[in-house]
Amino acid sequence: MNTQLLAQLKLYGAVCYSYPLIEQASVKKELQAIACHLKVPLIELQLSEDLSESLANDGLYVVEHLPSLLGELQGWQKTRLESWLIDSIHQCRLIQDRYLILLDNRETELARYLSNIIPTEIRNLPTVAEIQSSIEQELEASGITSDVTEQMALSVSGLSSEEVKLAVQKAIASCGDLVQGLIAQKQQTLKGLGLEFLPSLDVPTFGGLDRLKEAIEQVALDYSEQARGLNLPIPKGWLMAGPPGTGKTFAAKVCAAKLGFPLISVGVDIVKSKGSGYLKRLLKVIEAASPSVCYFDEFDKFFDPDAAITGGGTTKETLGVLLTWFQEKTTKTFVIATLNRLDALPPELTRAGRFDRLFYVGFPQAVERKEIIELHASRFDPRFRGETAMTERDWRVLLNRTQNCTGAELRAIAELAAKEQFYQGNVQIHLKLDDFLKARSKITPLYVRDTERVLAMANRAKGVCENASASDCSIFAPLEQSLWGD
Incomplete structure (x- = not known):
């Protein structure tokens, strides 16, 4: 029996209960158990009936699809149904x-003035222990003897009970590796919700961003048993701002790989289209799938710049959900949110206590550009793994020509240079300064194409974010000169 739903019913008398459609049969059994516990009959109401005398007797009344219907109706029909609902709640x-329960399996939220008087309860997802038990039952039913480990249960954590059963059945039918089959089913299920699930990441390191690399090492320490023994808080996450192509997304993947956590990427567009109610459900799924790195790309898309100032519309509802989640989150869910326009965020999200650290990821400095070019060029020309590929003078010329290029643009330059040698019929690729300069001439950097907006991003981040890179003190750093040339 769902004790949490029962407690809400006793407290408020009426509850809107949200659950995935696949759980409908289990929900009906839950409601039967609750009605039995309350010692009242279970009565299902049809919205097509005359509702004026519907709650005339004692009982647990159940109405399906009312939230979505209210969103579709207009005029006197909507007013009549809302009046009935308000009277019934009182x-x-x-x-x-x-008692009254509104069943919702379409992630449709009640209007704000109705949600203030009737709480919404989202069906809890099974714990790891419950998942283990469910997998054991399905394996026994199929005549398979196997020890169900915690790792096996974690491979489908975040799915509902019925989704777990279905995943096990499909994994058994595929006759392959059971754990890999479960992970594949989890990826497919989460994709349907707008979540991209990457169970493991084999990514190389990235060039530059030394402070960010150090911060990743520190987060790994924060999750250690030693940190727990010292009562240090569990990390919340980072906010990374900066122009496109500077390495924010790749840094998130490296962080997940370093922590050994799967990466769950949230589709901002689908969340915006379905509203804050849908976001609540996704956050429950993400927390149930912990440990993980939860990645919000283009986080500023959640918030309309004007609404961020006025506090209106869906921005306010989304903000409320996110603020509550950041404040109450206790699982090993490390959040990384990346964005271009820091000023699009409401100030509540950037204050201390929401994110552990705020980074500005800008254009790579000279020594960082050298690292990035070496990293990508070494894929084609092994000489770049050492210091013999080009002379110091050649590097100075190339670094000067690639100033204000993003990491993505530097990668493109290295790849274009390698392709050009391949097109010339070379059996082996030996990249030289001229190859890089020729490739550079074919690329128009973002800084050149959109200088004003790029500078605005940097200016708005100053004083709010810390730089992801330390100052360049290498021999390739440009000399600082005053107006008098000193």
Whole structure:
């Protein structure tokens, strides 16, 4: 029996209960158990009936699809249904053995003025222990003897009970590796929700961003048992701002790989289209799938710049959900949110306590550009793994010509240079300064194409974010000169 739903019913008299459609049969059994515990009959109401006398007797009344119907109706029909709902809620609060449950399997939220008087309860996802038990039952039913480990249960954590059963059945039918089959089913299920699930990441390191690399090492320490023994807080996450192509997304993947966590990428567009109610469900799924790195790309898309100032529309509802989640989150879910326009975020999200650290990821400095070029050029020309590929003079010329190029643009330059040698019929690729300069001439950097907006991104981040890179003190750093040339 769902004790949490029962407690909400006793407290408020009426509850809107949200659950995935696949759980419908289990939900009906839950409601039967709750009605039995309350010692009242279970009564299902049809919205097509005359509702004026519907709650005349004691009982647990159940209405399906009312939230979505209210969103579709207009005029007097909507007003009549809302009036009935408000009267029914007050009646349930006044009369002891009269209860009302609105069932919602379409992630449709009630209007704000209705949600203030009737709470929404989202069906809990199974714990790791419950998942283990469910997998054991499905394996026994199929005549398979196998020890169900915690790792096996974690491979489908975040799915509902029925989704777990279905995943096990499909994994058995595929006759392959059971754990890999479960992970594949989890990826497919989460994709349907707008979440991209990457169970493991084999990514190389990235060039530059030394402070960010150090911060990743520190987060790994923060999750250690030693940190728990010292009562240090569990990390919340980072906010990374900066122009496109500077390595923010790749840094998130490296962080997940370093921590040994899967990466769950949230599709911002699908969340915006379905509203804050859908976001609540996704966050429950993400927390149930912990440990993980939860990645929000283009985080500023959640918030309209004007609404961020006025506090109106869906921005306010989304902000409320996110603020509550950041404040109450206790699982090993490390959040990384990347964005271009820091000023699009409401100030509540950038204050201390929301994110552990705020980084500005800008254009790579000279020594960082050298690292990035070496990293990508070494894929084609092994000489770049050492210091013999080009002379110091050649590097100075190339670094001067690639100033204000992003990491993505530097990668493109290295790849274009290698392709050009391949097109010339070379059996082996030996990259020289001229190859890089020729490739550079074919690329128009973002800084050149959109200088004003790029500078605005950097200016708005100053004083709010810390730089992801330390100052360049290498021999390739440009000399600082005053107006008098000193």
